[in-house]
Amino acid sequence: GALRAVVRALDGHQAHAGVQEQGCRALVNICSGSDAAGLAHKQQAADAGALRAVVRALDGHQALAGVQEMGCWALVNICS
Helix, strand or coil, X not given: CHHHHHXXXXXXXXXXXXXXXHHHHHHHHHCCCCCHHHHHHHHHHHHHCHHXXXXXXXXXXXXXXXXXXXXXXXXXXXXX
């Protein structure tokens, strides 16, 4: 589904800051909410490797505020 496609995009385009920022933004939106669907999306994201992909994006683009902001929000939403 969409979560796996986002993680594949993050993994496949690690050097492209725009893909990293927008991929993290997609994870922020997909993993929002605390209802049953939101919790399921958070678990699916973790299972798909999203946490690893987001941390790699943060590490690879330390000087880019957009990647840092969206990556941090993605971690917040996945982990909350």
